[in-house]
Amino acid sequence: MATVIVGDATDKTRPETRYTIHKDLLTSASPFFAAALNGKFTESLDQTVRLPEEKPEIFEWFLQWLYTGTLKTPAPHCDALPPTLVHPSNMHHAGGPHALTSHAHHTHHHLAALTHHDIRTDGDLRNTHGSPKYFLLFDLYALSDRLLTTPLSNHILTTIARLSESTNSVPTPSDTWILYAPTTVSDSSPLRTLVLDLFAYKKTDKLLETHKDDWHPRFLRDLCVKLKRPGPEALSRHELVAFRSRDWAVGSGAAGGDGAKMRGL
Structure with missing residues (x-):
């Protein structure tokens, strides 16, 4: 196990918070942590990394991705969705832009279900009105950039594009x-x-x-x-x-x- 201390005890906006994390997960996902914990730095001696400039609430989103591979919140009571759905922009057919076939009408209901599913599983990625929290994802991307976790950075980009x-x-x-x-x-x-x-x-x-x-x-x-x-x-x-x-x-x-x-x- 490794310890990561995030925040600054003298700063109320990012209070110092201690996390005990599986070392193998950290070092395999982040070259930054791999260098700190496996190299010849002080951190490798006590297996403790300090990130005083980071925000604990943003680091916890990093931990969610680290342990689950996603930024979504589990929704155990949500009905299963079909594996493939047609995008609304593809719902125009040869009969003109307003010619909605029975297939497209069926697809529309699946899309509505997808939107409902996304709202439920996006959790704190959206505010109470269902709007995306882009600021949160920007902060998380900046942290990921500093930790050199390219897969997380790519996941954030995909999430922003999907939410938009x-x-x-x-x-x-x-x-x-x-x-x-x-x-x-x-x-x-x-x-x-x-x-x-x-x-x-x-x-x-x-x-x-x-x-x-x-x-x-x-x-x-x-x-x-x-x-x-x-x-x-x-x-x-x-x-x-x-x-x-x-x-x-x-x-x-x-x-x-x-x-x-x-x-x-």
Whole structure:
């Protein structure tokens, strides 16, 4: 077993919290913990790692993923869902955009069940109104980035894309200030790429224009550059095809080297 001490005893916003965790899980999932606990550092002597700058509540989300492989909350009383479902954007048939066949009508009910299932199993990933807590996922992504847990980072990206698509929502102005904070992610982070894509390919003009809160200026600059830059992506925005997120995952090499970004629309 290993001990991880998260937070700072002198800071009420992140009170010091001690966790006892299976070492094999930590070191196999995180190169950061592997180096600290198996290397020649002080931490390897007492098998204790201190993370004073991290928030205990965010670290506990890391632990949930570490032990379960997911960020969802179990829902034992939820009815089983069919293994495959058709996306709403595929429910238009040859009879025109409003021609809903019996198959599509049946699919619509499955989609409603899927939405209900997601709301129940997403747990604290959503607020009481069912809206995604993007700020939480941004903080968790930043922690994952520091711990070098690429699989968790990819899982967070997939979760953000799924929540955005299923709720037809995008991050708020306050979320963009978290996203562009110096301690969150790097300028080239796939997380920023994903958020910019969500704003570029969803109908967000009124939201950007009328929201009472201020957006981060660098976010607005990056979005403007993305919208003005010529290329296939710029042209595809005028084809009136519904946006569907696929993948912003970062693939890690066999030796743990730099991975190639994969992004699809």
